[in-house]
Amino acid sequence: MLKRLKERSNDEKIRNTMNKRIRFIFGVIVFIFAIIVLRLGYLQIAQGSHYKEQIKDSENITVNESVPRGRILDRNGNVLVDNASKKAITYTRGKKTSQGEILKTAKKLSSLIDMKTDKITKRDKQDFWIQLHPEKAQSMMKREENLLNDGSISQDQFDKAQHNKIGKKELDSLTKKDLQVLAIYREMMAGSTLNPQTIKNDDVSDKEYAAVSQKLSDLPGVNTTMDWDRKYPYGKTLRGVFGDVSTPEEGIPKELTDKYLSKGYSRNDRVGKSYLEYQYEDVLKGKKKEMKYTTDKSGEVKDSKVVNPGSRGDDLVLSIDIDLQKKTEEYLEKQIKKLRGEGAKDMDKAMIVVQDPKNGDILAMAGKQIDKDGSLTDYDIGNFTSQYAVGSSVKGGTLLAGYQNNAIKVGEHMIDEPLKFSGGLTKHSYFNQHGRKDIDDKEALMHSSNVYMFKTALKLAGDPYTPNMSLPNNITEAGQKLRKGLNQVGLGVKTGIDLPNETNGQIEPLNTNSGNYLDLAIGQYDTYTPMQLSQYVSTIANDGYRVQPHIGLEVRDATNKDEVGPLKHKIKGNVLNRINNTSDELSQVQEGFKMTFNKIDGTGYQSFHNTDVTSAGKTGTAEVYQDGHPRVNSTYIGYAPADNPKLAFSIVYTNQPVPEPWLNGGDLGRDVINYYFKNHKD
Template sequence: MLKRLKEKTNDEKTRNLMDKRINFFFGLVVIVFVIIVLRLGYLQIAQGSHYKQLIKNDENITVNESVPRGRILDRNGKILVDNASKKSITYTRGRKTSQTEILDTAKRLSKLIKMDTDHITTRDKQDFWTQLHPDKAADMMKKEEKMLNNGEISQDQYDEELHQKIKKKQLNQLTKKDLQVLAIYREMMAGSTLNPQTIKNSGVTDKEYAAVSQQLSKLPGINTSMDWDRKYPYGDLLRGLYGDVSTTQEGIPKELTDYYLSKGYSRNDRVGKSYLEYQYESILRGKKKEMKYTTDKSGAITNTEVINPGSRGDDLVLSIDIDLQKKVEDLLEKQINKLRGEGAKNMDTAMIVVQDPKNGDILAMAGKKIKPNGEMTDYDIGNFTSQYTVGSSVKGGTLLAGYQNGAIHVGEEMVDEPLHFQGGLTKRSYFNQNGKVTINDKEALMHSSNVYMFKTALKLAKDPYHYNMALPNNISDAGQKLRKGLNQVGLGVKTGIDLPNEVAGQIEKLDTNSGNYLDLAIGQYDTYSPLQLSQYVSTIANNGYRIQPHVGLEIRKATNKDNLGPVKHKINGNVLNRVNNTPDQVKEVQKGFDMAFNKVPGTGYQSFHNTVVPSAGKTGTAEVFQDGEPRVNSTYIGYAPQKNPKLAFSIVYTNQPVPEPWLQGGDLGRDVINYYFKDKK
C-alpha cells in the first residue's frame, strides 16, 4: 500500500518563493557589481591615460606668449642678430568671456594707453558701429531680418546687406575716443581663447606701462609683459641673408600658412619668413610657455600655474667671418667705383663669394645692385638667387668633360685657328683672330682659347673639325655628356646650400641647335649663379671633390647668460660627388689655372701674378645685351694657396662695356687674397 505524499503547507510555499526571489535579486546585484567593477577597471586601466590626456588638454594650454628667438653669431662668436626687449600689453580671453565684457575692458584700457588707429578698416568701423548702436542697426534691417528668419537669405547675405547700408554718415559718428576703443577692441578680439594676444608692443611708454600695471585688477584678462624685436649690431651688413621674422600682428604669413600649421604652429605665432630665419626656424623659434588654468563653473579663470616657463631659441653659429665680410664689402664697393670711373657706367650688378674649398664653409658673401647714378643697394642673396652667362670661366669644366668621354687626353695639342663652317659661319678665339697657333690643354686655359673648346666639343660629338664642315645635325647626346661633366663640378645644378630660393641656372634644351652647343663649351649658353661658380672652382681646388656649401656652422644650446652654450649639432659640408676624372686630369686643369694667373700672357696675370701666396684660377667674358646694346659679363674664379688651398672665390660683374680694353675687375680677388693671407692672418 503506497504512502500518501506529504503536501507542502502554504507557509512553506511562500517561504520557498521568497527564497527564490531573494536569490534572484542577490544574483542580479552581484552581476551589476561585477559589471561596474569591470567598467571601472576598463576606464581606469584601458582608458585611464586617454581621459587623463583629455583633462590635461582641457587645463594645460601651450600659451602663445612671445619667446625670444635664438641668436645668430659668426664663426668667431660675434653676435650678428640678437633680441631687443620692449614693453608689451597683452589680453587673454577667457572661455566664456562675452563680447560685451571685452568691450567694457577695452573702454577702460583706452583711458590708459594711446593706440595707432591707422590700421582700422571700414569693415572694422561698420562692425563696431553696429555693436554700439544695435537698435538703429535693427531698424535698418527689419525686412532682411524677416527674410533671414524665413530662410530666404543666409546669415552671410544678411551681414553683407547690413554693411552696405552703413554709410559714411553713420561711420562719421564715431569719435576719436571711439576709434581708440575700437583699435584696442579689434586686437582683443583677434586672439584665441586662453592665448595672450598682444594689444600694444610698439612705443609703449613708461607711463602707460605703469598705469596699466596698477589697474590690472580692474582690467580682466589684461597683463603687462616684455616682448622682443630682432636687432642687428652690424646694421645692414648681411641683412638680406638673415631674412625677416613676422610681426605680432602679422603672425604666420598667408603664403606659409599651410607649411607652419602642419608643424603645429598657431596662426598668430611669430615665425621666420625668409632666408636664415626661415631655414633655421625650428632651431631659432624657442619653446613657448605652458600654463595650467583653473576655471570656475562659469568658465572664468580663477588661477594660473606655470607648468613650463618656456625658453628662448637655440643659437645659430654661421660659417661667416664678419670681419672678412666687412672687408669684402668695402673692397667690393671700392672696386665698383673704380670700374665706373674707368667707363663701366652701365654695370648694374657686382657679386662675390668667398669660401673654404675643403669643407664648404661660406666665409663671406657680398653683392651690390648699382643704379645709373652709382647708388648701391645690398644684393648678397643674388649670389644664389640670380643667374648669368659667365663666359670662359667654365672652360676647366669643358676639359674635364672632354677627358671623361675620351674626346681628348691630358696634354693633347690642337691648332688654334679660325673655324670655318658651311653657310659662312666662322668662330675664333679672341687671343688669335686670324693665325694658326699650336697649343695644349693647359695653354688653352691660359690663353682662354675658344677654338680648343670648340674642337673638344666637336670631338665629343664624334664629328672632329675640318675646314668648311657642316655642323652636326644632332648633338643631344653630346650635349648631355658635356652638361653632365659641367654638372659634376657644380655648374647647372643646385649647390645644396642651406638657404631657400636657390636657383639651378637656366638650362635650355639641346638637340639640333649645334651653334648653341658650341657656345655651351665656352660659357655662352647656359646660365649659372655666382655660388655655382664658387663651388666649381672649389671642386678644382679640392682635387675633384664637390662639397656642399653651407652658411650654418653649429647649433648651440641656449643658456640664460650671454655666453655660448654647448654644441648640439655641427653642420658639415657633405661630399656631393667626385668628378669622373683621373687625378692627372684634374691636375692638368689645376696647372692650366696656375698658368692663367701666373704666366704671361695668362688672362688673369695682370691682377693675380703677385698675390702674397701663389694663387690660381680662370677669367671669363660673356657677350650679353643690355637694352639692345652690346655689353659683357666679366667673371673671375680662383683659389689660394695653390698647394693646400684654404680660400676660393668667384666674382661676377654684369653689363660691363665693350669693346676692349677689358676692365681689370680681378683686382678685387687679388685684394681679398692679400687681406686674408697677409693682413688678416
C-alpha cells in the same frame, strides 16, 4: 451556492490579473534599473578616465607663450643677430568671455595707452558701429530681417546688405576715442581662447606700462610682459641672408601654415619665414613658456601659474668671418665705383662668394644691385638665387669633360685659328682673331681660347673640325656628355647650400642646335649662379672633390649669459662627388689656371700676378643683351695659395659695356686674397 462559487472565481481572476500586471510593472522597473546600473557602471569604469580628463581639461588648461629666439654668431663668436627686449601689453581671452566684456575691457585700456589706428579697415569700422549702435543697426534692416526669417536671403546676403547701408555718415560719427577703442578691440578679438595676444609691443612708454600694471585687477585678461625683437649689431650686413621672423600680429604666414601647424605650432607663433631664420627654425625657435590656467565652471580664468619657464633658442654659429665679410663688401663697393667711373654705367649687379675650398665653409658672401644713378642695394641672396651666362670661366670644366670622354688628351696641341663652317658661319678666339697659333690645353686656359674649346666639343660629338664643314646634325648625346662633365664640378646643378630658394640655373634643350652646343663649351649658353661658380673652382682647387657649401657651422646650447654655450652639433660640408678624371688631367687644368693668373699673357695677369700668395684661376666674358643693347657679363674665379688652397672665390659683374675698352674687375679678388692672408698666418 453556485452563485457564491461564481463570485469567488471572478475574484480570483481579478486577483490573478492584478498580480500579473504588478509582476510586469515590477519586471519593467527591474529592467530599467538594471540598464541604469549598467550605464552608470560603464560611465564610471569604462569611460571614467575619459570624463575625468575632460573635467581636468576644462579646469586646468596649458597654453604656450613665446620666448626669444637663439642668436646668430659668426665663426669667431661675434653676435650677428640678437634679441632686443621691449615692453608689451597682452590680452588673454577667457573661454566664455563675451564680445561685450571684451569691448568693456578695451574701453578701460584705451584710457591708459595710445594705439595706432592705421591698421583699422572699413569693415572693422562698420562692425564696430553696429556693435555701438545695435538698435539703429536693427532698425535699418527690418525689411532684410523679414526676408532672412522667411528664407528669401541668406545670412551672408543679410550681412552684406547691412554693411552696404553703413556709409560715410555713420563711419564719420566714430570719434578719435572710438577709433582708439576699436584699435585695441580688434587686437583683442584676433587672439584665440586662452592664448596671449599682443595688443601693443612697439613704443610702449614707461608711463603706459606702469599705468596698465597698476590697473591689472580691473582689466580682466590684460597683462604686462616683456616681448622681444630681432636686432642686428652689424646693420645691413648680410641682412637678406639672415631672413625675417614673423611679427606677433602676423603669426604663422599663410603660405607656411600647413608646414608649421603639422609641427605643433600655434597660429599666432612667431616663426622664421625666410632664409637662415627659416632654414634653421628648429634650432632658433626655443622652448616656449608653458602657463597653466585654472578656470571655473563658467570658463572664467581664476588662476594661472608657470608650468615651464621655457628657454630661448639655441645659438647658430655661422661659417662667416664678419671682419672678412665687411672688408669684402668694402672692396666690392670700391670696385663698383671704379668700374662705373671707367664707363660701366649700365652694370646692374655685382656679386662675390668667398669660401674654404676644402670643407665648404662660406667665409663671406656679398652682392649689390646697382641703380642707374649708382645707388646700391644689398643683394647677397643673389649669389644663390639668380643665374647668369658666365663665359670663359667654365673652360676648365670643358677640358675636364673632354678628358673624361677621351675627346682630348693631356697636353694635346691644337691650332687656334678662325673656324669656318658651311653657310658662312665663322667662330674665333678673342686673343687671336685672324692668325694661326699652336697651343696646348694649358695655354688654351691661359689665353682663354674659344677655338680650343670648340674643337674639343666637336671631337666630343665625334665630328672633328675640318674647314667649311657642316655643324653636326644631332648633338643630343654630346650635349649630355658635356653637361655631365660640367655638372660634376658643380655647374648646372644645385650646390646644396643650407639656404632656401637656391636655383640650379637655366639649362636649355640641346638636340639639333649645334651652334648653341658650341656656345655651351665656352659658357655662352647655360646660366649658372655665383655660388655654383664658387663650388666649381673649389672642386678644382680641392683635387676634384666637390663639397657641399654651407653657411651654418655649429649649433650651441643656449645659456642665460652672453657667452657661447657648449657645442651641441657640428655642421659639416658633405663630399657630393669626385670628378671622373685622373690626377694628371686635373693637374693640367690646375696648371692652366695658375698660368692664367701668373703668366704675362694670361687673362688674369693684370690683377693677380702680384697677390701676396700665389693664386690661380680663370676669367670669363659672356655676351648678353640688356634692353636690346649688347653688353657683357664679366666673371672671375680663383683660389689661393695655388699649391695648397685655403680660400676660393667667384665674382660676377653683370651688363658691363662691350669691350673695348676692357674693364678689369679682378682687383676685387686680389684685394680679398691679400686681406685674408695678411690676417691668417696659419
